[in-house]
Amino acid sequence: MFEALITAAADGIILVDAEGHIRIFNPACARLFGYRPEEVTGKDVSILIPSPYRDAQNGRRLASRETLGRRKDGSTFPIYLSVGQGKAEGAEVSVCIVHDLTERGAAPLMDVSRLSAMAQMGSSMAHEINQPLAAVMNYVKAAQRTLETCHDARAAKAGELLAKAGEQIVRAGAIIRNRRDFIARGQPSRREEALYKIIEKAVARALTGPGAGTAKVTLTLDRKLPPVLVDKMQIQQVIIHLIRNALEAMQSMPEPRLSIECSSPQAGFAEVTISDSGPGLSEAEIGRLFQPFVTTKERGMGLGLTISKSIINAHGGRLWATPNPGAGVSFHFQLPLIEKTEQ
Template sequence: MVVIDAAGHILSFSAAAERLFGYSEAEVRGRNVDLLMPSPDREKHDAYMARYLESGVPRIIGIGRVLIARHRDGSTFPIELSIGEAATPEGRVFTGFVRDLTERQAAARRLQDLQAELSRISRISAMGSLAAALAHELNQPLTAIANYLEAARDLIAQPGAKTSDAAIQALIHEAVTEAAGQSIRAGQIVRRLREFIARGESEKRIEPLGKLVAEAQALALIGNGNGEVDIQVDFGSAPVSVLVDRIQIQQVLFNLLRNAIEAGGNTPRKRIRITAQPCEGEMVELVVEDDGSGPGAEAARHLFEPFQSSKAEGMGLGLSICRTIVEAHGGRIWYQPGDNGGSAFHFTLMAGALEGSDGN
């Protein structure tokens, strides 16, 4: 529990908060509560407070929310925050009740393992069903193509046959024409299947960029028990909102963040940077960059292809799924080597028009 005044200064810091954040109450009493927040919330917190005090419109008070907190050593971790407000003779105070979500890491890891295994089995089953259906649908036109072409070959190869003979020419023409027709039919089957797969339900809405990233960041950190992770967020002058299907884009961010965390291997502290900037065509460019070792040159050329993975147990579908989602949103995704030798994944989204909102 953390109690602050209307200016954001810490009045009370519970023993549990001391253990959670690594500060003693004596160290933080009287200091701004923003020292417990990573960027960009740290720089914006005073403006959030001023806006609420002026407008009286709550954006987080009374509403539980998953956010990112900052430890004394600079590492970040996911929390669930609920804020209450009270009037006292000394003025208005705000009480924050913080729940450390990393306490559930063991259970979350086990759940993720089970979900991953279930997902793997489901994918294998779905792929098997898809392959069987595709083979069944394509078998008829492919068999017909083979039969027609074999018939044309046999007509040409008949002893004494003259390809200049009008009757033989007509038969060959008919066989080749039918083979061409069946090949078009096979292409239509594949195209229909692709359209069916791509026709998933997608509900695009204007969403606050800060909230999208914060929630995906918190989800990616849950279950990470291999070293500390320091995630820096810098939106610069990027638009505050994007036009997206929230769940799908958070899946993209989650996949990229988990890859970034895993790229750090067993290093005691991993550093990840999330940036956003406006780009041409009313788009926003987001970048997730890590300080890992990065893929080799050959692997980098096939990163977004399905079933291409540098992980021993990976299915190689994560980045392929990311590309499908981003392109369905009218954007594009690409890889570049990071400034620190790691990986930087860039993707673009359509900017929204949600004025005056930052997701807090």
């Protein structure tokens, strides 16, 4: 009866023994991971979890958490493991229910990304459009001054038309400023968060998709740092963007390596470093990276890093890049820590 229920379940279900070996792998799991049950039965459950999440186990068995799943073809996808303990035939077992987060996890971050892009583009466009509008207004005023010396009826009519044109220019500028302010007015929802948890979830989502499965990823996170006051969706967006940039830069490298570290080298601040082994960038290229519409990608818009920098700045931190001594680039950002004071 128990096995029949597992077989019919819509969610992926894995039964794991005390040694971490897979005992039951239901059809829903077979569809999710691409393995036939006989291919994984008896093998360590860690084959379904990619590095660095597999390496982060540190000898402990599966626990309920958001992580990555690794398919048979090496591709990865975000999952939530719901783990319960029990007994089967007198032996201790773990029952793992696998929830695919591919669609549910991406939607909120895509919304944040689109809104941030709209805000950045709105601000940039307002700045760019206001300059020619100001120039047109100057030409209109110059034409009005020229016509003031003429005493022809047609000149007077032209002056009236120019005055109306000037009014519309002023109106256009006000509309642009209003739309820019409306987009930028939204206040992020900030809460005390453990930064290492934000990083782990962001990495899980960033490592989903093409090119992610080939990179060797290492995570070095200080889990004892004080919390940070942040909008976690925005900080996740920054981390995901930086990781995906790194993965894209390393696509042609024979041994791509990605390192994500979190520590506190400066008192009062947490620092996150995302380092790749890609072809690297020159000092001149690094100096222009955070300018709007500047990109090293063939089809890039040049807004991702600008948006990321504005998010970090809005949180009281800073974002910068440095070339690696050997190969690749490191992106760093700092966020203020919340230091708890004893009452």
